Amino acid sequence: MSHSLTSVFQKIDSLKPQFFSRLTKAIQIPAVSSDESLRSKVFDKAKFISEQLSQSGFHDIKMVDLGIQPPPISTPNLSLPPVILSRFGSDPSKKTVLVYGHYDVQPAQLEDGWDTEPFKLVIDEAKGIMKGRGVTDDTGPLLSWINVVDAFKASGQEFPVNLVTCFEGMEESGSLKLDELIKKEANGYFKGVDAVCISDNYWLGTKKPVLTYGLRGCNYYQTIIEGPSADLHSGIFGGVVAEPMIDLMQVLGSLVDSKGKILIDGIDEMVAPLTEKEKALYKDIEFSVEELNAATGSKTSLYDKKEDILMHRWRYPSLSIHGVEGAFSAQGAKTVIPAKVFGKFSIRTVPDMDSEKLTSLVQKHCDAKFKSLNSPNKCRTELIHDGAYWVSDPFNAQFTAAKKATKLVYGVDPDFTREGGSIPITLTFQDALNTSVLLLPMGRGDDGAHSINEKLDISNFVGGMKTMAAYLQYYSESPEN
Amino acid sequence: MSHSLTSVFQKIDSLKPQFFSRLTKAIQIPAVSSDESLRSKVFDKAKFISEQLSQSGFHDIKMVDLGIQPPPISTPNLSLPPVILSRFGSDPSKKTVLVYGHYDVQPAQLEDGWDTEPFKLVIDEAKGIMKGRGVTDDTGPLLSWINVVDAFKASGQEFPVNLVTCFEGMEESGSLKLDELIKKEANGYFKGVDAVCISDNYWLGTKKPVLTYGLRGCNYYQTIIEGPSADLHSGIFGGVVAEPMIDLMQVLGSLVDSKGKILIDGIDEMVAPLTEKEKALYKDIEFSVEELNAATGSKTSLYDKKEDILMHRWRYPSLSIHGVEGAFSAQGAKTVIPAKVFGKFSIRTVPDMDSEKLTSLVQKHCDAKFKSLNSPNKCRTELIHDGAYWVSDPFNAQFTAAKKATKLVYGVDPDFTREGGSIPITLTFQDALNTSVLLLPMGRGDDGAHSINEKLDISNFVGGMKTMAAYLQYYSESPEN
Ligand SMILES: [Zn+2]
Ligand SMILES: [Zn+2]
Ligand SMILES: [Zn+2]
Ligand SMILES: [Zn+2]
Incomplete structure (x- = not known):
């Protein structure tokens, strides 16, 4: 490990109390974008995040107004939450990475069956988990980008890239007007972006880190x-x-x-057609029909073999x-x-x-x-x-950097996975900015993102931040874009 | 024609203004059984009808309370409208005929597309029609039984049978609790009933009277x-x-x-299997594929031939x-x-x-x-x-009397029809009272019973009352039950 990453990783460990505190403050704001009566809370959360960005030294912070929410809607003249654009660094000799995340969350109420108040973060160090609405989807990963900047600064290390944030507050409600904004800013705020990284999905299972290179x-x-x-x-x-x-x-x-x-x-x-190179990627992926059956709560799988299931899903x-x-x-x-x-x-x-x-x-x-x-x-x-479907080249510079980062943090090569569903914004970024996009998940397949008792393992939170840091470092050192 | 029927028919013609007046007063009460907010109007209409029965000399009038309406319902403790039981005559030497009708109606609002206020009876003597919600379904036919009694009395003729009424106020909303009442009163109020007549359906078409002997x-x-x-x-x-x-x-x-x-x-x-006798009944029935297409507003008929359509419907x-x-x-x-x-x-x-x-x-x-x-x-x-399906013997005493009555009034033999739908109360009467049931329609196939601009032709109203009178007379003279 390079000396610089060693000290950044140490700071990620030692700054954990501050990161917990920041996450606790964010989770307690019930920023449910689908609940019109909570729209002011979504705005409150945007304000909180912009303050964090400011405190951590981000500059050129813009709260982009997307106007009035289009119908169907019950509340007249309801404003859309802002998209938070900001920068950390603008050194023309460095690569520029745009990171996307969303600060809005799914609805949650104690009565839905939560064991604890959903908008009060529970940090259970003994069990190694944090529980609360948004902790894994997507407030935890979003704040992690800011945390990583703090860790670099605290370690006295040079931040390896220029970072641009695009944090939205309507992802759980259809990302209204975001496409238009990305296209509009492609040659504006986003000019010069070399790569896009989205941390808003999950490991396939619970044990092995993954990098995601395709969506149907x-x-x-x-x-x-x-x-x-x-x-x-x-x-x-x-x-x-x-x-x-x-x-x-x-x-x-x-x-x-x-x-x-x-x-x-x-x-x-x-x-x-299935190529030998692609086929080889499936062989080592950790997955089984039992995991599928657990997810569906039934024995309704159409296939028994891992490869068949994954290929038909992806x-x-x-x-x-x-x-x-x-x-x-x-x-x-x-x-x-x-x-x-x-x-x-x-x-x-x-x-x-x-x-x-x-x-x-x-x-x-x-x-x-x-x-x-x-x-x-x-x-x-x-x-x-x-x-449209999206498939990236899992052997390109971004994925190679992220693979090396994962190996460094977790001690294993990540599985290269695809997903059955679509994240339309992925393709919008790729096409509008003409860059490669990396999906770098932080949480596990059993985090319960849209369900009750949403959680994020502390080891994934810490490991995820270290992976983000190392990915940025390695990507900055890569000869290609 | 017997002298007695001639004078009764004359009275039906001459009493028309009184019959119009009675119908006008009844129609203006919006007795919509499916609208909980109008339930008091259904009760008002029951009261109006019981007053008419009383004025016309019916006795033993009972407003049977059916208790509270069972769920699903929005209004707590909503009382079901009463069933109106009454008698005209109780001469043990005469046959006893139970007549069923319902005084509740379908919902109707001017905004639905009515040409005139639905709860204000329009009598257009020039066009020969009356228009208003319930005029054909089933307020007009129901009141006609009372009108027929008035006509016999005015003519000085002996009423040929003992009449028992069973008038309900929940037919358009599932006839709640009526089955239980009929079974309970089979050996009570309804003891001694020889025949049941229901006038709550329609001619197949617009020109030829029908008697209905079967339901699927x-x-x-x-x-x-x-x-x-x-x-x-x-x-x-x-x-x-x-x-x-x-x-x-x-x-x-x-x-x-x-x-x-x-x-x-x-x-x-x-x-x-289709018998020759049944098959013969279809031959003369007035109907065509064009009438079916007009009713569906499309050309989606599965058959072209009249007999095929009727047999597949019935x-x-x-x-x-x-x-x-x-x-x-x-x-x-x-x-x-x-x-x-x-x-x-x-x-x-x-x-x-x-x-x-x-x-x-x-x-x-x-x-x-x-x-x-x-x-x-x-x-x-x-x-x-x-x-269950219901099929009667169209050659029995009741149907024979009704056929003779129809021929007398309209100058043609009625078509013997069946219907594709079910009127469950028919079978309940037949089984609980162990009698034959006659379905004696008054209106035409195009009356628009559950639709906008519901109408009843004045000629059907008058002809229907005369048919009722003659049917009771002929049935009373029949050697069989
Ligand atoms: Zn998400
Ligand atoms: Zn989500
Ligand atoms: Zn009816
Ligand atoms: Zn009806």
């Missing part, structure tokens, strides 16, 4: 079948009219089988049927023939699936299936929204 | 598929777990095809898929994998389908289909409720 995309569709001009009574019309819901069951039932195999022609051919497309709009959906029994039904389904996308091509295959499939029914009803299938 | 039953089912212990995110779990919704599409899709053919083994065999079973509980059902896009879904479907039943046998066939079918999927999820299918 999502194309969301609805098949609309219309028949009668209004809902009909099934006593009077059952058996004599073509029911849209009956047709819809046939169309939705033709999309995918119970083994998860997508039955739409042409999709398999779009999926990038690098193969999947099709889920979400529900039906327009039909009876309450408890009990209602004897209605719905006149117009919307079947909702989505396809998780992976390299090299083209969104437009996919949509045309989906429409062709649904149209053909419906035609085969010879129904007098009308059917059409439309895209509601799409978000 | 309804068995309502749900197939429940459970997998994960909670809803899952489709990004993380899509493609690696067996999704209950995907299995449900297969099970629901296996029940019936887009042509309305039920695919469950063993059902066809339970359906009573004498063959049908299967409708109503919806899915537990899945996403709102507008927009939500990326959830529902953990537990309830598929709702119902089968309209006909002679000689046995409800228990049907349920076991349905369960066997669903279980076998689910088993073929090899899914790790769990599946079961259960009956939510059943209500």
